[in-house]
Amino acid sequence: MTEIYLRLVDRILTPILLLIAIFLFLRGHDLPGGGFIAGLVAAAAIELTILALGSTATRDRYGPWLAPLLGIGLTVAVTAALIGMAGGGFFLGRWIQFEVAGETLKLGTPQLFDLGVMLVVVGMAVTYLLRLSEAAEAATPSAERQEPRP
Amino acid sequence: MLALCLTVLFVSAPLLWLLKPHRSLSFGWWAALPSAAVTLWQMGQLVPVGQGTFWVERYGWAPTLGLELALRLDGLALFFGLIITGIGTCIAFYTAHYFAGDPRQGFFYLLLYAFMASMLGLVWSDNLLALFVFWEGTSLTSYLLIAFKSEYKAAVDGARRALIVTTAGGLALLAGLVLLGLEAGTFSISGLLATPGIATAAVTPIALTLIFLGAFTKSAQFPFQFWLPGAMAAPTPASAYLHSATMVKAGIFLLARLHPAFSELPLWFWTLLLTGSFTMLLGSLSAIRYTDMKALLAYATVAVLGMLVLLLAFDSSYAYAAFVVTVAAHALYKAPLFLSAGIVDHAMGTRDLRKLAGLGRSLPLLAVTVTLAALSMAGVPPTLGYLAKELLLESGIKPLEQGEWLVGALAYGAATLSALFMVGAILTLLWEAFFRRHPEEEGARLHHAPSFGFMAPALLLTLLGALGALAIDSVQNLLFAPAVAALAGEPVELHLKLWHGFTPVFLTSLAILGLGTAVFLARSPLRRLLNSLPAQLSSLFVYDQLVNALYRFAYRITTWIQGSPLAPQISVTLLSAALLVAYAFAQSSLASLPLLDSLEMPSLTEWLLCVLALFGALTTIRARSRLSAIIALGVVGLTVTLFFLVFGAPDLALTQLLIEVLGILLLVLVFFRVRPDPNLESGQGTSWRTISKLGMAAAMGFFGFAVVLINHISQVGESISPYFLENSYSIGRGSNVVNVILVDIRGYDTLGEITVLALAALGGYALLRSPQLPLLRRRIQLARRQNGAASQPTPPKTETGHD
Known part of the structure; x- marks a missing residue:
């Protein structure tokens, strides 16, 4: 098991980071942010969990979602691009607007497409991080893992 | 209505899968329903099509490419369509028994119906490109069906071979079809056939050769016939359906489609004549060698496919009739034979002839089925197979009567010889499995007797084939005549009869039966002779050698380009980039560039950031451990982030920051696995190495500098930025221009990029495991x-x- 402070940081920071990712994603169309950035933040959050709990525990938590994530992301992106077809063009944006508490919210296929981007980025980054961490853990005997490397 | 039929079949595919059909044996009735419905509808079309009214439907697909979903139900399409859905109905019913209780049954139905829809689309299609799309659909579903029992190596190998051969042919076919379509100015098949002078166009020989490649690979003609026996690793319903009754006839069908326009060309005639007769001989000779029932039947199928190609070479009404009757007869006897082989496999646990004997006593109904089908295959009157053989011989004897000795001798001789060996092969199967008393090896025992429902589809098809010829008068006008008319390109009247009197053809038929029995009696020495042939003669051997050579070649190339450690590899890439830029600089006259006019003096902040970046870079170089080097590199990255902030690009800055964080993590994890370079770790690099790396670093610095500079001072055309700024809100409804560009205006690019990302993730995943x-x-x-x-x-x- 890893250091307790890392686990504590994970407990506190990972949910916050994931929330930030969602926040960045939602505001992305009008302010700095967006799917790519949000995906990277989410990947960083998951990496924190990997560092804190080890790859096995992380895989138990996110594993079932991980493999399909790339496929789902691509499907969502293509679907968003295809929705415009009915209106006469690939990638033709479709929008809906509604009022919530005085604020105008708009949702459209570009944002759906952005969601696909985000999922693919998360899937890609976490696939690499998990695999490499597993390799690193496999190469490190468990007794030595807590000690700093010479 | 045609599109509706296709949709019904396409939708049935996933539906049958989701219904988990293996839970009930009576599901076969439901599974057979969609294709039975389409069959019934097609039967209703027999009369109008016979009168010359064709059902035509057109749907736009990508009109600028000439691609439209054009469906046209003429005689040939209806004839093949009836075979596809009619036999498909029987197969769907049979599958419920074959896969009884197997959880993978649903997936099999999915593939079966996806194939059926593609195949039906192929024969109904009136557009060359749409036909190609369906063609590839059948290749893919065939691949998945062959590899269905993916736990067996033979299945995977056979599937891969079939896929490589058929899709390679498919590529050639696409090229040929596009050439033809461009030459004719239309991709519509009926339009193409009506184009005057298309047969004599300069590009036609090339296009036809490519189309031949596609058709011959698909229909297992020499030298591509080897994939078909390998495809027998598929579950038996798939073998019966795809690899004897329908898919392998796709190539034949395409040739028949193009027949009216090109049949007068010598290229067409000789290619089909030679390929067809050789394949026919090869297949029928090989069949008797195999003791696996399915392998024997597969080679017999190769022979029939060759026969069909041979018939398409000719231009006489006999050949047309022979073609159509052979297709029908073959589908009606070969599918039941395969289905029976599957039943034997199920009941006895083996389909090896050496272990079988006396099945006639234990499975009498099956024996009746196989005997009837075998009679049709051997061409014993009054079956449909007999009629097919008579017509084949008639069309072979025609050139002899007209004095074309070479052609006549080739066609007639090949037909006679091949028919004779086919008789020998099927008699062998019949005798060894069903009627002899003792097997050669230790015999297999009966596990469980098949139910009547299991045998019913085979029996039904056999009866149709065996007795169909008795009702030939009505069948020929209703079913055969429209198909023959489509082949000939004009209405043809058929006068098919079972009895012609004691003509030479009839006498040859009798001789074939007699000599075939002799082949059957001499089967043991024949088998020994065929087995003693060297393996190097088979095209399978050649194919495997070619594939192995390709692997070795790829391995050599890879080790040559990527065999060295990472650093030299990257140096080559980077140095060539730097050299290219240097070359560009040398070519352009530097003096003419308005160099320094447009540049401003950097502000204090920018100076500070530059110093910080330099400091980070120097620390990276001087770092003693890799960890500190990575951290120092991070400092450089963060400085770049600050640069972005200073220049007002918060999106870029944010992305850069995050990439930097994840990049450092990845670097640490990667370096954890890579053995440290002892020179680097001890800090004692040789001077030559240091100098070369310094040179490389300088070159890269120059490269980056030059690229930025050129970017800045060479304005080609108008800048696109104002367009984005103006339209970002009006088109994309977002005030974050960067995001709108990414997800809306240039969404295509992003889609490509995330596809690359996903592929990179898959590659990394595979590499790291x-x-x-x-x-x-x-x-x-x-x-x-x-x-x-x-x-x-x-x-x-x-x-x-x-x-």
Whole structure:
């Protein structure tokens, strides 16, 4: 098991980071942010969990979602691009607007497409991080893992 | 209505899968329903099509490419369509028994119906490109069906071979079809056939050769016939359906489609004549050699496919009629034979002839089925197979009567010889499996007798084939005449009869039966002779050698380009980039560039950031451990982030920051696995290495500098930025221009990029789970066990050339 402070940081920071990712994603169309950035933040959050709990525990938590994530992301992106077809063009944006508490919210296929981007980025980054961490853990005997490397 | 039929079949595919059909044996009725419905509808079309009213439907697909979903139900399409859905109905019913209780039954239905829809689309299609799309659909579903029992190596190998051969042919076919379509100015098939002068166009020989490649690979003609026996690893319903009754006839169908326009060309005639007769002989000769029932039947199928190609070479009404009757007869006897082989396999646990004997006593109904089908295959009157053989011989004897001795002798001789060996092969199967008393080896025992429902589809098809010829008068006008008319390109009247009197053809038929029996009696020496042939003669051997050579070639290229460690590899790439830029600079006259006019003096902040970046870079170089080098590199990255902020690009800055964080993490994790370079770790690089790396770094610095400079001062055309700024809100409804560009205005690019990302993730996943990992783990465990728990474990080691 890893250091307790890392686990504590994970407990506190990972949910916050994931929330930030969602926040960045939602505001992305009008302010700095967006799917790519949000995906990277989410990947960083998951990496924190990997560092804190080890790859096995992380895989138990996110594993079932991980493999399909790339496929789902691509499907969502293509679907968003295809929705415009009915209106006469690939990638033709479709929008809906509604009022919530005085604020105008708009949702459209570009944002759906952005969601696909985000999922693919998360899937890609976490696939690499998990695999490499597993390799690193496999190469490190468990007794030595807590000690700093010479 | 045509599109509706296709949709019904396409939708049935996933539906049948989701219904989990293996839970009930009576599901076969439901599974057969969609194709039965389409069959019934097609039967209703027989009369109008016979009168010349064709059902035509057109749907736009990508009109600028000439691609439209054009469906046209003429005689040939209806004839093939009836075979596809009619036999498909029987297969769907049979599958419920074949896969009784197997959870994979649903998936099989999915593939079966997806194939049926593609195949039906192929024969109904009136557009060359749409036909190609359906064509590839059948190739893919065939691949999945052959590899269905993916736990067996034979299945996977056979599937891969079939896929490579048929899709390679498919590519050639696409090229040929596009050439033809461009030459004719239309991609519509009926339009193409009506184009005057298309047969004599300069491009036609090339286009036809390419189309031949596609058709011959698909229809298992020599030298591509080897994939078909390998495809017998598929479950038996798939073998019966795809690899004898329907899919392998796709190539034949395409040739028949194009027949009216090109049949007068010598290229067409001789190619089909020679390929067809050779394939026919090869297939029928090989069939008797095999003791696996399915392999024997597969080679017999190759022979019939060759026969069909041979018939398409000719231009006489006999040949047309022979073609159509042979297709029908073959579908009606070969599918039941395959289905029966599957039943034998199920009941006895083997389909090896050496272990079988006396099935006639234990499975009498099956024996009746197989005997009837075998009679049709051997061409014994009054079956449909007999009629087919008579017509084949008639069309072969025609050139003889007209004095074309060479052609006549070739066609007639090949037909006679091949028919004779076919008789021998099927008699062997019939005798050894069903009627002899003792098997050659230790005999298999009956596990469980098949139910009547299991045998019913085969029996039904056999009866149709055996007795169809008795009603030939009505069948020929209703079913055969429209198909023949489509082949000939004009209405043809058929006068098919079972009895012609004692003509030479009839006498030849009798001789074939007699000599075929002689072949059957001499089967043991024949088998020994065929088995003693060297393996180098088979095209399978040649194919495997070619594929192996390709692998070796790829391996050599890879080791040549990527065999060295990572650093030299990257140096080559980077240096060539720098050289290119230097070349560009040398070519352009530097003096003419308005160099310094447009540049401003940097502000204090920018100066500070520059110093910080330089400081980080220097620290990276001078770092003693890799960890500190990575951290110092991070400083450089963060400085770039600050640069972005200073220049007002918060999106870029944010992305850069995050990439930097994840990049450092990845670097740490990667370096954890890579063996440290001893020179670098000890800081004692040789002077030559240091100098060369310094040179490289300088070149790269120059490269970056030059690229930025050129970008800045060479304005080609108008800048696109104002367009984005103006339209970002009006088109994309977002005030974050960067995001709108990414997800809306240039969404195509982003889609491509995330596809690359996803592929890179898959590649990395595969690379990182390569066999080295478990090996490494095992080595460490071993080392620990040897050293004992107290001693220091060995530091992690990994082979290079991996990252």
